[in-house]
Amino acid sequence: MAVLMKGAEAAAGMKEALLAELAAIRGRGIEPKLAVVRVGARDDDLAYERGIRKRFEGLGMAVRVIVLPEDIGQDAFDAEFAWVNGDPQTHGVLLFRPLPGGLSDANARRIIDPRKDVDGMSPINMARVFAGEAEGFAPCTPGAVMELLRHYGVSLEGKSVAVAGRSMVAGRPLAMLMLAANATVTLCHTRTRDLSAVCRSADIVVAAAGRAGMIGADCVTERSVIVDVGINMGRDGKLCGDVDFGEASPLVSMITPVPGGVGALTTSVLARNLLRAARLQI
């Protein structure tokens, strides 16, 4: 039976170090504060917001949520977002994306202060992640994948990894984090020929394409470590990942559930990034 890599267990493993760092920063007279910027009220944004509040409460940290109307104009959005970034009492800024309407993602990426960019959207942090520089902020999801593997003792050194999906919030930055950890990384996508063969030949498979059931029995071996980053709504109305869990889990070495895997760790990585950001601003 495969080892189940659970986000909650890894999050519990991070808690002590987070509380110690929080106490150390408070000892310098700083109260780390996260600002969440939400435009409108999309269901998945609200769900993520609840998750953040719960995690941060559990750590005794404050979250400020700034809600902007869904029909806000570009100029007003830019001004509000610049104001949040400029607030000296705010150490980290998380903007829920994709932005609704025609709002410019590029503007937001340009406006965000790289030192407060706890979800790694600024070009400065993207370039650092691309270059393998440890001081950059990576987006929280790839950060959570790295932390989950670390918690479960999966070394990346010299391992082969197939990353399916090339988004800028998951696949691409994760490939670079894994490369920095000396994995040999293959970036796969919808145009990849024979994805199943590529996955079978890899030690670790990361499914991050946003397509339910993309990774099935044909993509795995008994040595496979399977990480599922996907969050999709299944036909039965339940959340599911990109991996056909029922089919793959009996066949592999280690696997993450959805929900309860990578997603359950994202908010802990967000908290860690906020503490790093607060340190940078001392």
Add this chain to the structure above:
Amino acid sequence: MAVLMKGAEAAAGMKEALLAELAAIRGRGIEPKLAVVRVGARDDDLAYERGIRKRFEGLGMAVRVIVLPEDIGQDAFDAEFAWVNGDPQTHGVLLFRPLPGGLSDANARRIIDPRKDVDGMSPINMARVFAGEAEGFAPCTPGAVMELLRHYGVSLEGKSVAVAGRSMVAGRPLAMLMLAANATVTLCHTRTRDLSAVCRSADIVVAAAGRAGMIGADCVTERSVIVDVGINMGRDGKLCGDVDFGEASPLVSMITPVPGGVGALTTSVLARNLLRAARLQI
């Protein structure tokens, strides 16, 4: 016998379009100008400088070379480099790197105007290349690889590529350019286990690790397309690539010579980037 992919042939193929674009820009009253910034007088910098002058002369374009003393201090360097960038008559800036002494590469990357950054060193352009956005400037060497493959009719769509080497001037940006062209890219390096098997299973192998003889007969098949980005000084005092050309060339489908392959096309890509930069500044 393998097809030899020659940089000079691809450069000749680019010349007409470059001259047409140059004429179009001149028609707008702009004289595109490249500024080359060299610190000290390293042999390989001088060789590249001669190559640039020759190519630009052949196109009827001017090059201005700014030479700074090898022992220049950081503040003086930053000031000079900012001055070059600020000159409204300069449309593109190429800084020879690595910088000598303790001069900060990060400072230079921060100072360069992203619109004049014809060798893709600015974080803004790195992030664009990372994200697969066509408007970014990639470094000239990976740009030359893409152009060489295009000239010789090697499609990347759906192909598997092994890139050996993960530098920020070759391997990493090239992997992203190839990913944007829908190749399935595996990033390999010194920690990769069984590099030869990874290379043999790929349609295209790019050697960009800076290690002479790294790719030999064990890494190729009769279908292999081999691109050699390496420039090393061989034991015999002659330039050689990362590929053992004598060993590999009889066995493969297509291959680049060194010298005369990718390196011979770099200055044409630099000229194209300069013209793109000049367009952006009209």
